[in-house]
Amino acid sequence: MHESVTFEDVAVDFTQEEWALLDTSQRKLFRDVMLENISHLVFVGYQHCKLDVIFQLEQGEELWIEGRGFFQSHSPGRKSAFKEELLATQHISKKDTSTIIPMQTFHTPEDPCDCNDLGEDFSPSSTLSQHLLTHTEKTPNISKEYQKSHSDQSYLNPHKQIHTRGKSCECHLCGKAFSNCSSLRRHEMTHTGEKPYECHICGNAFIQSSDLRKHNLTHTGEKPYECHLCGKAFSQSSNLRQHERTHTGEQPYECQLCGKTFSKCSALRRHERTHTGEKPYECHLCGKAFSQCSALRRHEGTHNGEKIMNVFSKYSDLR
């Protein structure tokens, strides 16, 4: 089934007067949301976002012509060319999920996009939305059709070269470049599903032998990594590092909307749901939704209390 997506479904428009009433954080939120929406349009196949408008959004420039809303301001006519283009997406259908391929984050937090050439720098916590359009070949769940249609777009090439510079082996499936071809071959296994190393205890398979060894520790219970401050032990060094942040107070993950910082990525993700209003955990008994799994569980306990009370009242009825 295909439903049409209209620009009106995702757009928020302000007049200059309304814009003047917004504080800095609200303006930033607006820009972030619009960039996010544009990136979503790109995901579903919209291919002609106006780069100057995106640039303006990214730079936080003023977007208005006196007395008009933002989207009217971008053309002399009633509608901006930008909006016209976006309106053209009305016939874009929501993609069949089978046409969506998994994302490989182009810039991992350990390899942040430090695009000095462009003056871009992305911390682990920064949203990629402002950067997505420069990496359309490597955006979350980007459609195959879209990738194909852009595979020969010359405007992408200069920036792509920045990321492949000095890396001779490139994955023909996702375009990711590697400094040596054995790294590429291993990477390609993530596409093919090949996992040559299998655990003889549980049958779980892994791409790398070191991953299997790491996995084996879950069977042996071995925890070779110990915190020198409190003696707590962990099976993986990264889990120790995470733990050590509770001693150091390090909080490298920052919410782009309110600036609050967190010691771990998942805490930031959880926090971000307080801004988006997302409540993915739903009570199967009353339908009430919660932003946190544990809040749902706690809530479900109140139903158990009700059940117990119902049992009591049932017995008292029998007397």
Add this chain to the structure above:
DNA sequence: GCAATGTAGGGAAAAGCCCGGG
């Protein structure tokens, strides 16, 4: 005051992936 809820801190376990050195 109390129960329910919102939110955040933190622990634990595990997996995915990449890099560099031997």
Add this chain to the structure above:
DNA sequence: CCCCGGGCTTTTCCCTACATTG
């Protein structure tokens, strides 16, 4: 070229504490 160790990130689940709300 392959193996290996190390490192980073992410996800999921869980428990808990404190604040807020009705």
